[in-house]
Amino acid sequence: MFTGLIETVGSITAITPLGDVTELTIRAPEIAPELRRGDSVAVSGACQTVTFIDASSFKVQMMPETLKRTKLGVLRTGSRVNLERAMRLDTRVDGHLVAGHVDGTATVTRVDELEQTKKIYFSAGAELLGEIVEKGSVTVDGVSLTVIDAEPDFFSVGVIPTTLADTTLGSLRAGDVVNIETDMIGKYVKKFVEAALGEKKEGGKMKNSLTWDKLSEYGWN
Known part of the structure; x- marks a missing residue:
């Protein structure tokens, strides 16, 4: 989990294809010394797992879904990226709740x-x-x-x-x-409301039938 408050801006120093994953090397001397292998870091909003660290850089490996869903697949050497380490639960949560799962x-x-x-x-x-x-x-x-x-x-x-x-x-x-x-909370509320008021269509999938009339019927004014 993250907060959306950026700690530092890093730069891409290498992009390496490794079979069905793509490895990014990110220079970020402000946070690299404090990272550990397996830590989560949001790279321009996409949660990634740290696989390697040195004194000034770290590496992450992206799956095909990350390349498809986010803009990380079009980054180039020298591209700048916003970085945030996973939030701590023993401090105030500023910003808002961010999953690091790019929509x-x-x-x-x-x-x-x-x-x-x-x-x-x-x-x-x-x-x-x-x-x-x-x-x-x-x-x-x-x-x-x-x-x-x-x-x-x-x-x-x-x-x-x-x-x-x-x-x-x-x-x-x-x-x-x-x-x-x-917004994470908004997505869940929207899904629950649509499921409650939806109508089934062919294939068993839900068809959204949420209208102002139905909301009013359920007590929303």
Whole structure:
């Protein structure tokens, strides 16, 4: 589990295919000395297991599903990545609960540069956008952010100066692809409600029939 509060930004120094896994070597001298083999590290939002450590770097190995679901498969040598070690349960949990299981990717469509902050707009698939709500939480490349707009075809977030300076979000431009993890609690609530109000279709799969009328019938106003 993670919080979406980035500890440091690392850089990819090597990408090595090893059969059905791809190994990343990540230079991160700020945290590498404290890592242990088997530790979990969120790499731009994707939870990875540390397989090797030296004084300034560590390695992780990605499965095909990671390459398919996230943007890690298109990283190059020199790419910068946001890094966060697994959260500790004996401290305050800032940010929000983040699993490190990327739901999909989104594309930057616009960046509004304000005096000190930025408002960033993203497009994404309908399924992903359906799990993003206004003023809810979303993880963008591992960074915990609050949603400003949540529309059928886009969403937006605001980024403060500290986050712009301390993460890779400060360098985002239109056309860039980012990893997205929607709010964990919201996903479960959505699934339970859809299952309770859904209708079966061919093949036994659930067809979403959630409507405002049904919500009102069940006491939601």
